[in-house]
Amino acid sequence: MIDFLATYADYWADWSPRLLAAALVTAQLSLCGFALAAVLGSLLTVAQRGTNPWLRRAAGTYVQFIRAVPLLALLLAIYFVLPQAGLTLPGFWAGVIGLGLQGSAYVAEILRGGLGSVHKGQREAGLTVGMTPWQIFVSVSAPQAMRVMLPPLLNAYVSLLKDSSLCALIATDELMLTARAISSESFLPLHIFLLVGVFYFVIAFPLSMLSRWLEVRLARGRRVMGAADSKVAIRPARQMTERAGS
Template sequence: MNLDFSPVWADWRSLLNGALVTVEVTAMALLLGCFIGLLVGLGRLNRDRRLVYGLCTVYVTFIRGTPLLVQLFIWFFGLPQFGLLLPAMVCGVLGLGLYAGAYVSEIVRGAISSIHHGQHEAAIALGLSPWQSMRKVILPQALVRMIPPLGNEFIALIKNSALVSLLTIHDLMHEGQKIISVSYRSLEVYLVVALIYLALTSATAAVLAAYEKKLQRT
């Protein structure tokens, strides 16, 4: 079998635009996921606040226990049943962001729990409030421990973003499927798409590795 990449090269601008959309969707979902993950992770650290802990636990349990594709379909196809019609991009970002947030929350909770409690007690003894202790003492130390698992989650998020093509978002996968529909060169297109995803995940891993080294030196 002869490989023919000419249809891919002829429509490389579409793949480039799709890759940019993938980066855009992933970046917005990443920011949302980190914000939610931080709040939920902190909420699951204190069991004395039962309502907050319970709500955060239900959220994490549901999101981690159901497929991402089903969650995206609920946003895109389910909400219109209640008269709420959101743009495909919004559904994709919300779905990916909430999905990532559940996993980021466990990373945050685990990293903070790994910091010796004496650090918190020492900060309180120095006159810091509980919030100041968390922000100035605990979180900076926990952040260094979060980077490796967060890197894995960020890379997984880039790969999972391919699912938003099913919501009619013109991301990298969607543009690749458009090329296949007219050229019928599925293997060639998927190989190029895979290489682009590999480039995106490799760049992300390199940036996070450099940032981790910088944090360790400070």
């Protein structure tokens, strides 16, 4: 065991700069991918909750299709098939697009479920007091839905962060590809991949704990509001509307 750990002391000066640089690429890759997933997922949610049946059907089909396609197949299609159509992307951006497309389906389901958890009576009560649909969304629906959506959104990001390791197969210089390169140079695969596992743990575990803390914190004192309680929820927004009208 001492000899095993001593190997890290011998190679740390060579490994650490490369792994830290690769960890930064992994963080950038996952953040950009999740940002794209958030934008696309929001658009899908709007389409699914809209009044146009064609958009609802198209958005629902997209979500079900993307969730059924393995991320690796999606990444390989983007990286190798798009050049046949004249569009060649670097590995990093192909990874961002693949992660964003895959993540958008899950983000859309989280947003749809969160907004659906808000009682419909609150929207009806808001319309009754003269609020616009946008005012109801901003002042009533969105704040309550965020309490439901934040923990699963954070979990979705953690999952996307770990899935970013698949981008090593499309020549993205992230953590896993760098680990494979170092392993082939040093012939110490157990040491290097164990160390990379520690890197992923250090990044992902605090986010998982934050998600669990948020879930407990936001659920504290939360209660399902019926139509009778909805007037209390929209009172500040109604007062704002009355002041604007006066």
